[in-house]
């Protein structure tokens with residue numbers, strides 16, 4: 001096996017308590033890298049389209065990459081693939097924390113969870129020794145409390161740990177997995193763990209990861225650390241909330257359930273406000289010198305004592321999108337989501353939808369269990385989050401995700417911001433067209449990461465007309481592809497530039513770690529991964545109709561702010577989508593052609 005990999009994957013069956021170790025195939029690693037690529041291949045092989053996402057036949061494939069756990073910078077990342085309870089289709093997700101590096105140091109590139117435990121269970125893994133434990137005393141514990149309980153019971157403070165909260169146990173379809181206070185956030189993987197009666201996993205390894213050229217790895221690391229000090233200074237100072245103010249100034253900040261894209265009170269919730277009054281300390285994932293996590297704490301007022309690590313998406317969707325101009329309430333909402341175990345982005349969208357329905361008189365206090373669910377009411381924000389996690393009142397319907405809400409109440413479709421059941425991130429594509437294509441063609445439903453992050457290119461670089469349609473398909477495709485390979489190597493996207501991991505990859509770090517010449521092939525591997533994921537989606541019934549944008553974006557012009565009068569109509573979107581399918585080699589209905597499968601070697605790989 002190439003250096004940088006362990007060459008082994010651990011499979012755990014919760015129904016039978018059987019475990020087995022299988023080899024990672026070197027020929028597959030050479031064409032799919034690791035992480036997202038290998039996890040997608042496992043998913044293709046083992047999760048047929050008829051599998052119930054909350055049934056025992058669904059599986060979770062946790063997969064590291066060749067850089068995960070190595071002595072570079074931010075080698076924290078690992079991936080999961082599972083069938084999503086939120087979108088009812090393939091889900092990939094990317095996460096930091098210590099778990100991935102510890103899994104590698106325990107001797108495994110991946111961990112596969114299958115079956116269903118008879119009772120609530122937690123797992124421990126220490127250098128290859130896996131044990132099953134009774135988690136029934138922890139039933140109802142928050143995800144944060146469960147992490148503490150795992151560490152105490154395991155007796156290793158520096159282990160990597162993951163857990164779910166009460167929402168995951170109740171199969172709330174937007175439940176997340178808390179990983180060392182980072183998150184597999186989107187798509188509801190916490191509900192998959194809940195459906196398997198799996199409350200948490202903890203892992204500790206003491207092995208070394210072999211490197212092809214340790215001296216070179218050390219030299220590359222040294223140079224990158226210096227470069228990151230200046231190139232990522234804003235991330236260190238402001239974290240991802242640095243984007244709140246510029247996005248709003250440009251008229252792209254979703255406000256009151258995307259009814260407009262400019263929030264008049266944005267200065268009360270932006271990164272300057274956060275740094276001046278709330279940041280207690282920075283948080284760094286494994287081996288990260290950037291430390292972009294901002295641990296915020298509320299020191300006065302009704303939410304005194306609230307604390308959370310608050311990111312851009314959380315601020316945007318719990319803040320302006322719900323009309324909330326109180327940063328302390330956002331921190332409290334963030335903490336509630338973390339503890340109850342739900343994704344802040346899906347929660348923000350669900351609360352904003354509830355507020356619009358309430359203000360329009362389509363639901364009443366009877367539905368909200370007495371909550372005055374007006375935009376801008378912080379108590380409503382917190383109360384609705386609790387209803388979702390507890391599956392009470394309107395919360396029981398919201399807990400089914402946007403897919404479930406649309407099925408039960410099709411007349412509410414025009415108020416719902418999602419693609420393929422995944423709610424939008426905190427960007428309004430009427431302010432920059434490429435973001436529409438990002439949401440429409442992302443392989444996990446609306447997503448600014450998997451779908452291709454074009455914010456800097458479209459809004460800040462000066463190279464693109466943000467309202468143009470021409471050229472956006474190529475921009476989005478390249479961003480999607482580069483993200484696909486970065487998600488497969490095990491390094492954080494924030495630092496990747498310092499290692500040459502761009503859309504035209506340079507550098508020698510993968511060679512120094514693995515001893516194999518990956519770099520010239522990275523964009524080819526990336527396109528293979530993206531195409532493989534689309535083959536899976538096609539098999540699950542996904543077609544062009546599922547790539548379309550919600551009515552609010554295509555039928556309603558923005559009524560105010562810097563983007564007043566802007567819209568991204570179906571006809572405009574279709575221009576980009578046609579270009580995009582052409583570049584990808586998919587047919588007019590969004591199906592991967594046989595020729596394209598051959599081009600990326602998928603026919604042999606999937607035979």
Ligand code: SF4
Nearest residue numbers: 074285288292492494
């Ligand atoms: S840059 Fe931020 S997200 Fe990336 S590894 Fe560092 S702390 Fe984690």
